[in-house]
């Protein structure tokens with residue numbers, strides 16, 4: 073029998089890490105990227121100007137009675153810490169860490185009256201990930217072994233960032249570019265988007281995957297026109313073009329997209345019910361849940377099985393080791409995302425830098441399953457990163 077859970081603790085940290093949009097000036101990830109807020113000129117240049125990094129990182133620690141500590145990081149900051157300490161902790165303390173199904177059910181339905189998606193499910197996800205890390209540490213097994221083991225010898229990655237041309241040289245299988253101009257910038261902006269794609273196609277050659285990440289910024293007509301103009305340059309997929317709530321728009325975009333171009337979405341969707349809606353309304357070809365935002369590993373297992381039954385690929389949104397341990401175990405997750413967190417997207421650095429010690433990174437765009445062979449998620453909190461515990465219980 074495993075030792076019971078003694079205490080759950082929630083901390084907040086600023087500066088990069090799991091809240092990876094929380095970067096310094098001059099970073100590609102905050103350089104005139106199209107968003108739903110870009111219709112307001114004052115919020116067009118920088119996503120930080122409208123608060124994309126307002127939350128910060130949530131760190132969840134779960135300590136067992138024998139002193140073993142599992143932890144995880146996700147996006148959530150102080151409000152998520154409040155939910156963990158004041159609401160979720162009661163469903164874990166005194167329980168066995170093997171009760172993760174009952175614990176998840178109580179966390180979700182205990183907060184359903186004010187949660188269901190977004191920040192609350194981020195907090196639930198952080199607790200769930202910390203629980204799987206604890207399970208792995210108590211059983212001295214990597215999480216991917218707890219999930220059924222690797223179905224392939226290594227992970228292959230596409231890179232998200234401003235420089236797909238450099239990513240090709242680093243061995244990645246593709247490059248996903250942030251879309252810089254939205255509908256508020258009219259035909260001129262649309263032409264600039266296509267010109268950027270054309271330049272990258274020229275630099276990357278004909279076979280390298282190129283994708284646009286539209287971060288919820290477009291309307292159906294603009295997305296359809298962008299897709300058809302991008303077809304000429306072999307765009308592989310158009311990602312998160314519309315509001316996550318516009319299931320009807322996605323269904324129409326998937327019908328209207330050029331033959332052979334994939335429509336993808338899901339990083340801001342949550343739970344099996346949200347992804348069931350995406351799949352039953354035939355919104356997309358690939359779903360992209362973030363394991364730190366969709367409900368954690370316990371929920372992603374359910375989402376992934378539903379997708380597998382429908383022949384839908386699950387390519388989790390970049391979430392560092394939390395997605396690597398999952399993707400390597402799923403037949404319908406043939407590759408993974410790697411977010412280029414270097415300011416100029418010109419070198420590989422750990423995605424949640426500087427928060428995690430031992431965070432593996434792709435080498436030549438690949439990561440062997442054996443690189444994950446450490447207990448839990450195989451990472452530790454960087455002691456140089458100052459933790460602040462805003463609430464207790």
Ligand SMILES: C[C@H](O)[C@H](O)[C@@H](O)[C@@H](O)C(=O)O
Nearest residue numbers: 105232250285287389390411
């Ligand atoms: C590059 C995009 O604008 C987001 O910043 C990115 O985090 C996300 O959409 C992704 O798919 O990686």
Ligand SMILES: [Mg+2]
Nearest residue numbers: 285311312339
């Ligand atoms: Mg995205």
